[in-house]
Amino acid sequence: MRILLINPNSTAEMTASIASEARLAARGNTEIVALNPPDGPAAIQGAADGEAALPGLFALFDKEVATHSHDAVIIACFDDTGLWELRRRARVPVIGIGEAGYLAGSVMGMRFSVVTTLQISVPVLEGNLERYGLAKRCARVRASGVPVLALETDRQASIEAIADTIAAALREDECDSIVLGCAGMAGLADDMSERFGVPVIDGVAAAVGLCETVARGMPSRGRSAMSAV
Known part of the structure; x- marks a missing residue:
């Protein structure tokens, strides 16, 4: 293939x-x-x-x-x-x-939260969730404050900001899984799943x-x- x-x-x-x-x-x-x-x-x-x-x-x-x-x-x-x-x-x-990540999040629990990059991206993702008919399955779309290119240029600081946002989602959103909302976050899912003990989904995979x-x-x-x- x-x-x-x-x-x-x-x-x-x-x-x-x-x-x-x-x-x-x-x-x-x-x-x-x-x-x-x-x-x-x-x-x-x-x-x-x-x-x-x-x-x-x-x-x-x-x-x-x-x-x-x-x-x-x-x-x-x-x-x-x-x-x-x-x-x-x-x-x-x-x-x-995005759609693949949402679908995976939907089968990993009743509700998922999305952790993305900047606040400017949130309305686009929320609009897509509505279009896909999955808005009710998403507890919240959260911005981590990490610019997309910082995932390449300042990886470790970006990872910690994403982890902090995941922690906030798990405390506040009543979600069962986390969907990582940027292609640049590919490769973080396994480590974040282990750190937090919940399914963390990489849209690329x-x-x-x-x-x-x-x-x-x-x-x-x-x-x-x-x-x-």
Whole structure:
């Protein structure tokens, strides 16, 4: 199986980190091809950045599907940037890491809380939860105050701020699990689960598993083919 993972921001270092975690989550016979646009926002923090990322995201998607075959596509931004438009263009599953994380959180308990980066991202995530019909399963979307790129440049301080926000969610939200609300948080779930004794979900790993499951269940004529409309 071949999965195309697109990071909609233009930070190649983050793409490499996300790809590494995606490969750890994948089955042995799954290939992860990870790409990002060459320009556009360096990080997606809020609706304006998401809108600015769309031209580069769509151009990269159209170029890739014109020249290669994939069994599924992951949009590796927790805002699920461009997800609905790309689903209309593709003949294979297109999975957003936000939606995958929410679905995983929904099966790990009655309610989950989301721990994301900055407050500016919260309305986008809350809107997506409404659109997916999962708002009632989410206790709260919390901002950790950690900028997206700080997850690359100041990792340890970022981890502790995220941990503090998880602790607050578990004290105050009456939630059963935590969903990490940024692709840059990939790789933290296991350590946070061990630290707090509750399921902590990484949207990247959840999206890889969902892609593998859904794509393998598709008829053979619908797999390994994508077409731009």
